[in-house]
Amino acid sequence: xxxxxxxxxxxxxxxxxxxxxxxxxxxxxxxxxxxxxxxxxxxxxxxxxxxxxxxxxxxxxxxxxxxxxxxxxxxxxxxxxxxxxxxxxxxxxxxxxxxxxxxxxxxxxxxxxxxxxxxxxxxxxxxxxxxxxxxxxxxxxxxxxxxxxxxxxxxxxxxxxxxxxxxxxxxxxxxxxxxxxxxxxxxxxxxxxxxxxxxxxxxxxxxxxxxxxxxxxxxxxxxxxxxxxxxxxxxxxxxxxxxxxxxxxxxxxxxxxxxxxxxxxxxxxxxxxxxxxxxxxxxxxxxxxxxxxxxxxxxxxxxxxxxxxxxxxxxxxxxxxxxxxxxxxxxxxxxxxxxxxxxxxxxxxxxxxxxxxxxxxxxxxxxxxxxxxxxxxxxxxxxxxxxxxxxxxxxxxxxxxxxxxxxxxxxxxxxxxxxxxxxxxxxxxxxxxxxxxxxxxxxxxxxxxxxxxxxxxxxxxxxxxxxxxxxxxxxxxxxxxxxxxxxxxxxxxxxxxxxxxxxxxxxxxxxxxxxxxxxxxxxxxxxxxxxxxxxxxxxxxxxxxxxxxxxxxxxxxxxxxxxxxxxxxxxxxxxxxxxxxxxxxxxxxxxxxxxxxxxxxxxxxxxxxxxxxxxxxxxxxxxxxxxxxxxxxxxxxxxxxxxxxxxxxxxxxxxxxxxxxxxxxxxxxxxxxxxxxxxxxxxxxxxxxxxxxxxxxxxxxxxxxxxxxxxxxxxxxxxxxxxxxxxxxxxxx
Numbered sequence: 001x002x003x004x005x006x007x008x009x010x011x012x013x014x015x016x017x018x019x020x021x022x023x024x025x026x027x028x029x030x031x032x033x034x035x036x037x038x039x040x041x042x043x044x045x046x047x048x049x050x051x052x053x054x055x056x057x058x059x060x061x062x063x064x065x066x067x068x069x070x071x072x073x074x075x076x077x078x079x080x081x082x083x084x085x086x087x088x089x090x091x092x093x094x095x096x097x098x099x100x101x102x103x104x105x106x107x108x109x110x111x112x113x114x115x116x117x118x119x120x121x122x123x124x125x126x127x128x129x130x131x132x133x134x135x136x137x138x139x140x141x142x143x144x145x146x147x148x149x150x151x152x153x154x155x156x157x158x159x160x161x162x163x164x165x166x167x168x169x170x171x172x173x174x175x176x177x178x179x180x181x182x183x184x185x186x187x188x189x190x191x192x193x194x195x196x197x198x199x200x201x202x203x204x205x206x207x208x209x210x211x212x213x214x215x216x217x218x219x220x221x222x223x224x225x226x227x228x229x230x231x232x233x234x235x236x237x238x239x240x241x242x243x244x245x246x247x248x249x250x251x252x253x254x255x256x257x258x259x260x261x262x263x264x265x266x267x268x269x270x271x272x273x274x275x276x277x278x279x280x281x282x283x284x285x286x287x288x289x290x291x292x293x294x295x296x297x298x299x300x301x302x303x304x305x306x307x308x309x310x311x312x313x314x315x316x317x318x319x320x321x322x323x324x325x326x327x328x329x330x331x332x333x334x335x336x337x338x339x340x341x342x343x344x345x346x347x348x349x350x351x352x353x354x355x356x357x358x359x360x361x362x363x364x365x366x367x368x369x370x371x372x373x374x375x376x377x378x379x380x381x382x383x384x385x386x387x388x389x390x391x392x393x394x395x396x397x398x399x400x401x402x403x404x405x406x407x408x409x410x411x412x413x414x415x416x417x418x419x420x421x422x423x424x425x426x427x428x429x430x431x432x433x434x435x436x437x438x439x440x441x442x443x444x445x446x447x448x449x450x451x452x453x454x455x456x457x458x459x460x461x462x463x464x465x466x467x468x469x470x471x472x473x474x475x476x477x478x479x480x481x482x483x484x485x486x487x488x489x490x491x492x493x494x495x496x497x498x499x500x501x502x503x504x505x506x507x508x509x510x511x512x513x514x515x516x517x518x519x520x521x522x523x524x525x526x527x528x529x530x531x532x533x534x535x536x537x538x539x540x541x542x543x544x545x546x547x548x549x550x551x552x553x554x555x556x557x558x559x560x561x562x563x564x565x566x567x568x569x570x571x572x573x574x575x576x577x578x579x580x581x582x583x584x585x586x587x588x589x590x591x592x593x594x595x596x597x598x599x600x601x602x603x604x605x606x607x608x609x610x611x612x613x614x615x616x617x618x619x620x621x622x623x624x625x626x627x628x629x630x631x632x633x634x635x636x637x638x639x640x641x642x643x644x645x646x647x648x649x650x651x652x653x654x655x656x657x658x659x660x661x662x663x664x665x666x667x668x669x670x671x672x673x674x675x676x677x678x679x680x681x682x683x684x685x686x687x688x689x690x691x692x693x694x695x696x697x698x699x700x701x702x703x704x705x706x707x708x709x710x711x712x713x714x715x716x717x718x719x720x721x722x723x724x725x726x727x728x729x730x731x732x733x
Contacts, residue, residue, distance in 0.1 A: 042181025054505015089123030
């Protein structure tokens with residue numbers, strides 16, 4: 001009997017022990033079972049906020065936690081009354097919603113007051129994140145607030161600030177998580193969440209009202225008693241920062257609901273839990289890889305951009321990198337250009353400091369109707385770069401912009417509108433300029449690739465090419481509204497340029513003006529073309545003021561190439577042609593009229609001309625009997641001959657007669673390939689530049705066809721370029 005009782009007692013004790021152990025395991029799960037991350041291939045919350053902010057700023061956990069430490073115990077947020085109204089987002093330290101009388105009733109009707117402010121839980125988290133992003137990025141909270149989700153309908157209330165809006169028009173956290181694939185964890189209980197080991201200070205925690213659903217499926221359903229806050233603990237401690245209940249789950253009495261740091265309680269009696277990690281684990285800092293082998297440029301034996309401008313100007317004036325960088329330092333900081341509105345009319349080239357186009361009533365109407373103003377002027381991206389380069393040359397050499405402007409590409413139709421100032425007229429647009437002068441350039445698929453390449457130098461020209469139409473230079477050749485151009489101002493790896501266009505993110509036209517800002521394109525999807533300014537790849541040094549006498553202006557006359565194709569525009573309004581009484585302009589960035597030349601074809605393998613300002617006068621003319629390269633028969637070989645060749649090539653490319661005699665065609669074929677094309681024009685210009693620096697070879701010696709000058713020539717290049725659909729499309733624009 002005693003044995004039986006003893007056995008029963010032992011059995012009971014064993015069962016009780018097992019049950020107690022099981023209960024302990026259930027209530028206090030071990031951290032060894034790793035929580036499963038959802039959206040594994042997505043992004044952390046700070047990365048998603050950076051994307052929603054058009055890449056302007058990504059806040060680290062360290063900065064975010066620093067903000068939390070500074071503000072969670074201060075009177076700026078703490079003790080602000082909780083409001084059950086959905087849109088209350090006015091802490092005591094920033095009662096911005098109370099500034100509009102019509103909103104005061106909304107803010108005070110459900111818990112707030114005009115002394116202490118008013119916040120719901122989503123309004124608090126929205127304000128705190130936007131506030132922190134603003135402090136550390138220097139961007140106004142009116143902008144950073146648009147990166148952060150809140151509740152649908154917020155932006156329809158008439159407030160002076162807006163919240164994030166997703167692709168489907170919703171502003172909810174659930175849609176933000178789905179749109180950006182934000183990483184998250186789900187837990188059935190608070191104990192499970194605290195024991196998981198995934199929590200870190202600064203993470204966002206959602207408590208989902210179990211009466212409408214569980215975890216993320218529950219958050220998908222709008223409910224009054226979902227709740228959100230900011231984790232403030234050490235990974236396992238039960239503490240967060242929120243606006244809502246402070247005494248327990250579902251305790252919503254006004255005396256106990258306000259902004260504070262307290263245990264994690266929900267607005268519902270029963271909750272499940274979602275954790276949104278702010279940032280991933282920090283690993284040991286690894287040195288950034290240094291690209292010791294920078295990419296090879298296209299046209300590797302061609303010319304730097306300052307050399308091309310020198311050749312366009314007759315070969316006498318070559319602006320150095322230092323001179324150009326000094327101009328950039330001065331004029332990117334003063335008010336001459338800064339703040340000039342972006343104008344989408346192609347020919348807008350009037351900064352605040354030089355409203356020259358606005359004296360023309362037609363141009364004034366076009367500029368002011370496309371985003372500019374009579375007081376502040378207006379600049380298209382190409383118009384800005386043309387003006388800045390022309391102005392820099394003007395300051396360096398003491399020449400009027402009516403002269404230096406002709407050395408810089410824009411669009412040949414520009415010259416029909418503005419006879420007082422002209423752009424480069426031997427062709428049309430930047431791609432023809434690059435082909436004409438055999439200018440070097442680089443191509444990159446991404447901005448990150450470009451910035452890490454090691455080839456960038458302050459003053460380089462950068463094209464962002466609309467990725468929807470193509471990549472790199474081949475994309476730039478195609479018609480597109482959203483190609484974009486600017487001037488690099490960084491240190492070689494920093495993300496910074498000077499431009500007229502988007503200032504807040506790729507494809508954002510809501511804030512477009514002339515400014516120094518990160519490199520953003522006019523398209524949401526861009527590739528990149530970099531045109532190095534000079535062979536001097538060093539950054540600028542403090543400017544030294546010098547006094548010099550301007551050289552005599554060359555009076556060399558060039559022949560303008562008249563084309564039959566309508567030139568096209570960068571970022572012009574598609575509505576312009578239907579509303580303007582002036583000749584309509586098509587909307588393209590390439591601004592090209594001739595078929596694209598083979599961009600890999602180098603006209604010569606000789607070394608580029610010197611980047612120092614030549615001290616010699618005009619090249620010694622070639623005298624005697626007209627010879628190879630002397631197309632106009634004036635016994636000299638210069639840019640006028642190259643212009644004639646390019647004009648002939650343009651006519652041939654559209655099936656017209658070249659306009660040259662048989663003897664002139666023979667003199668024009670300096671490459672000896674039996675064709676007249678842009679390679680001949682480029683080689684003539686090269687010879688002209690060669691003479692400019694004291695070269696003594698005769699044309700026959702320089703143009704010998706069995707030397708290195710033919711090394712990059714396509715032996716199969718036809719005399720008359722094949723007509724393509726792209727060529728015909730450009731003709732019909």
